[in-house]
Amino acid sequence: MTARGDEHGLLSVRELRTHFPVRGAAILSRRRIVRAVDGISFDVGSGKIVSLVGESGSGKTTVGRSILRLVEPTSGAVTFDGTDLLALRSAELRAIRRRMQIIFQDPFASLNPRMSVGRIIAEGLKLHGIGRNAADRRARVAALLERVGLTADHMRRYPHEFSGGQRQRIGIARALAVEPDFVLADEPVSALDVSIQAQVLNLLQDLREDLGLTMIFIAHDLSVVEYLSDRVGVMYLGRLMEIADARDLYARPRHPYTEALLSAAPVPKPGARRDRIVLKGETPSPIDPPSGCVFRTRCPIAGPDCARVVPPLTQIGPAHQVACIKRS
Amino acid sequence: MTAPAQPPLLEVRDLRTEFRTDEGVVRAVDGVSFNLEAGRTLALVGESGSGKSVTSLSVMRLLPEGIGAITGGEIRIGGRDLVRLSERQMRRVRGDEIAMVFQEPMTSLTPVYTVGDQIAEAILTHDHTSRRAARRRAVELLETVGIPEPAVRARAYPHQLSGGMRQRVMIAIALSCNPKVLIADEPTTGLDVTIQAQILELMRRLQKETGMAILFITHDLGVVAEMADRVLVMYAGKVVEEAEVQALFDRPLMPYTQGLMNSIPTLGATVTGAAHPRLKAIRGSIPSPDNLPPGCAFHTRCDFALPGVCSNAPPALEPAGGGRLVRCARWRELDLASGSAA
Ligand SMILES: Nc1ncnc2c1ncn2[C@@H]1O[C@H](COP(=O)(O)OP(=O)(O)OP(=O)(O)O)[C@@H](O)[C@H]1O
Ligand SMILES: Nc1ncnc2c1ncn2[C@@H]1O[C@H](COP(=O)(O)OP(=O)(O)OP(=O)(O)O)[C@@H](O)[C@H]1O
Ligand SMILES: [Mg+2]
Ligand SMILES: [Mg+2]
Numbered sequence: 059m060t061a062r063g064d065e066h067g068l069l070s071v072r073e074l075r076t077h078f079p080v081r082g083a084a085i086l087s088r089r090r091i092v093r094a095v096d097g098i099s100f101d102v103g104s105g106k107i108v109s110l111v112g113e114s115g116s117g118k119t120t121v122g123r124s125i126l127r128l129v130e131p132t133s134g135a136v137t138f139d140g141t142d143l144l145a146l147r148s149a150e151l152r153a154i155r156r157r158m159q160i161i162f163q164d165p166f167a168s169l170n171p172r173m174s175v176g177r178i179i180a181e182g183l184k185l186h187g188i189g190r191n192a193a194d195r196r197a198r199v200a201a202l203l204e205r206v207g208l209t210a211d212h213m214r215r216y217p218h219e220f221s222g223g224q225r226q227r228i229g230i231a232r233a234l235a236v237e238p239d240f241v242l243a244d245e246p247v248s249a250l251d252v253s254i255q256a257q258v259l260n261l262l263q264d265l266r267e268d269l270g271l272t273m274i275f276i277a278h279d280l281s282v283v284e285y286l287s288d289r290v291g292v293m294y295l296g297r298l299m300e301i302a303d304a305r306d307l308y309a310r311p312r313h314p315y316t317e318a319l320l321s322a323a324p325v326p327k328p329g330a331r332r333d334r335i336v337l338k339g340e341t342p343s344p345i346d347p348p349s350g351c352v353f354r355t356r357c358p359i360a361g362p363d364c365a366r367v368v369p370p371l372t373q374i375g376p377a378h379q380v381a382c383i384k385r386s
Numbered sequence: 387m388t389a390p391a392q393p394p395l396l397e398v399r400d401l402r403t404e405f406r407t408d409e410g411v412v413r414a415v416d417g418v419s420f421n422l423e424a425g426r427t428l429a430l431v432g433e434s435g436s437g438k439s440v441t442s443l444s445v446m447r448l449l450p451e452g453i454g455a456i457t458g459g460e461i462r463i464g465g466r467d468l469v470r471l472s473e474r475q476m477r478r479v480r481g482d483e484i485a486m487v488f489q490e491p492m493t494s495l496t497p498v499y500t501v502g503d504q505i506a507e508a509i510l511t512h513d514h515t516s517r518r519a520a521r522r523r524a525v526e527l528l529e530t531v532g533i534p535e536p537a538v539r540a541r542a543y544p545h546q547l548s549g550g551m552r553q554r555v556m557i558a559i560a561l562s563c564n565p566k567v568l569i570a571d572e573p574t575t576g577l578d579v580t581i582q583a584q585i586l587e588l589m590r591r592l593q594k595e596t597g598m599a600i601l602f603i604t605h606d607l608g609v610v611a612e613m614a615d616r617v618l619v620m621y622a623g624k625v626v627e628e629a630e631v632q633a634l635f636d637r638p639l640m641p642y643t644q645g646l647m648n649s650i651p652t653l654g655a656t657v658t659g660a661a662h663p664r665l666k667a668i669r670g671s672i673p674s675p676d677n678l679p680p681g682c683a684f685h686t687r688c689d690f691a692l693p694g695v696c697s698n699a700p701p702a703l704e705p706a707g708g709g710r711l712v713r714c715a716r717w718r719e720l721d722l723a724s725g726s727a728a
Binding site for chain 1: 632
């Protein structure tokens with residue numbers, strides 16, 4: 059294991075900002091915006107899995123979609139294998155999309171119910187001109203289905219004939235079909251039962267070992283990403299609070315928000331949690347975030363300075379950065 | 387700790403619930419029994435489709451009319467059998483004696499009324515009091531469930547509140563009639579973990595204050611460990627294991643229970659262990675109730691299944707000592723703690 063995840067960054071994100079206009083707020087003199095992503099920087103090393111974790115609305119999906127240019131970032135830079143993605147025109151973008159694929163959260167909504175599983179998976183192959191002919195593509199689809207733990211004769215069936223976990227496997231096969239260099243997995247196991255979640259996490263673990271997948275894995279929950287991740291970034295209200303090599307983050311969380319998230323996760327040991335940090339209140343609106351540190355309104359250790367200074371993401375260890383003036 | 391000697395508030399005996407579907411009649415709940423005593427929390431845990439919600443909807447008599455029906459068993463509360471009550475009698479039981487909190491508060495709140503009015507309405511259907519008194523009580527209840535500025539929030543519409551706040555409103559409505567039994571069906575599923583922690587803490591506090599019994603439905607064993615006194619593990623419409631919470635986690639007797647426990651990633655496992663360990667997943671997926679395998683419904687996914695034994699006769703739910711119950715032909719010979727057959 060290399061200490062730094064960013065030495066051979068396949069993907070690098072710098073000061074990424076994605077703001078959305080608030081609908082129906084034009085009458086107000088000051089234009090109101092949702093600061094969905096507000097200045098995020100990190101790197102994804104080749105063959106590494108970087109997870110982004112944070113609560114609902116913290117901007118995880120928007121980071122992912124901004125990287126793939128599925129939404130237009132407001133400012134910042136995204137470099138993928140030496141190419142500045144934000145400078146690409148649509149034809150160039152289409153070409154590079156073959157190398158960057160997505161796995162979605164909802165395996166029910168993300169598969170076309172009228173298409174057979176074979177066609178769903180072969181679609182990307184056709185789109186990008188992979189495979190010599192239909193027979194060759196069929197052989198590739200069969201191999202993919204087997205790779206994700208299904209069988210070749212599942213090809214002729216339709217999404218509704220599959221369970222949630224099986225549908226997620228189909229979604230993974232579809233993403234892998236075009237042999238991408240990078241995969242964005244946006245909450246791929248959040249809708250699944252624990253036993254099925256474990257199957258899919260194991261499958262991703264195998265794929266990472268066999269294919270050297272580079273991935274951003276988005277999740278709500280720190281426990282889900284631990285086994286899989288090389289690095290973990292914790293987001294809150296459009297910002298990164300902390301990012302570190304996985305083991306380091308779980309062993310030595312430094313940001314009070316990371317500590318609270320770790321402490322809030324229910325542990326399957328009766329009587330284990332009596333000293334929990336229960337955060338007060340709720341995440342403020344990204345339209346009008348708190349001044350200074352965005353976490354300060356819920357932070358158990360916030361002081362007067364926290365309202366004045368936007369804490370920069372500061373290096374506190376070889377591969378460990380934290381955005382907290384009290385902890386860096 | 388063993389099961390308490392006090393008489394149960396709610397007693398469910400051999401409950402069977404069926405649905406009429408295009409494919410024929412489906413038995414979603416198949417002979418479920420349990421007791422629930424005052425001040426205690428019984429967790430119903432199992433994977434999606436195992437029959438947890440149908441069990442709770444049956445107790446509330448809220449099954450979709452003409453499609454789902456209780457076809458056997460008893461649901462006893464305060465000396466009456468709810469299965470035999472008329473809809474009118476049942477309306478009094480709901481709220482007065484049992485109340486329910488659902489997973490998606492948005493679908494159970496009316497979008498066009500303020501939350502204060504909705505709580506007041508719930509109070510007025512059960513108490514003979516003035517509208518003004520009901521409104522005042524609604525604000526008090528919002529305060530009880532930890533909503534800041536309750537008088538202001540009472541005038542808000544559901545869509546103006548966050549998911550966590552809406553769940554607090556649902557709890558306020560449930561509490562409005564001081565129920566003896568609260569059924570909470572996945573009350574924190576879909577909420578963020580920090581908000582979940584708040585809601586769980588709230589429920590524990592309210593239980594301590596009121597002494598109500600809670601039937602807590604969840605698929606999350608972490609939440610079970612935190613909330614339950616006793617646990618019922620369901621699989622394919624049947625109870626497969628029942629035990630006090632500590633005993634269950636110390637030593638599950640049913641391979642399915644153990645499989646569920648093994649599937650959960652352990653927070654902090656990589657700190658001392660390997661960097662990228664694999665989880666012990668249960669293979670396959672839960673069969674649908676219209677397509678159950680013969681014998682033990684779990685045998686097709688079970689690492690310990692014996693051909694000719696587990697695939698033949700369905701095992702009975704049998705006492706396993708210390709007030710525990712287990713449904714497994716091999717539980718006596720298995721030592722699940724070490725993962726092998728003794
Ligand atoms: N197209 C859009 N227009 C306006 N606001 C948006 C848009 N997309 C996202 N937002 C807002 O940006 C913020 C971040 O949303 P995002 O979906 O990225 O969060 P997330 O971390 O993925 O949350 P979740 O865990 O719920 O998926 C939220 O406040 C959201 O409402
Ligand atoms: N209205 C209905 N019509 C037909 N079948 C139904 C109906 N409602 C539930 N069922 C069936 O009853 C079984 C049990 O469903 P139930 O909703 O109780 O599961 P659950 O354990 O609550 O799952 P989840 O964790 O997904 O909420 C399922 O197989 C389901 O398909
Ligand atoms: Mg998202
Ligand atoms: Mg349910």
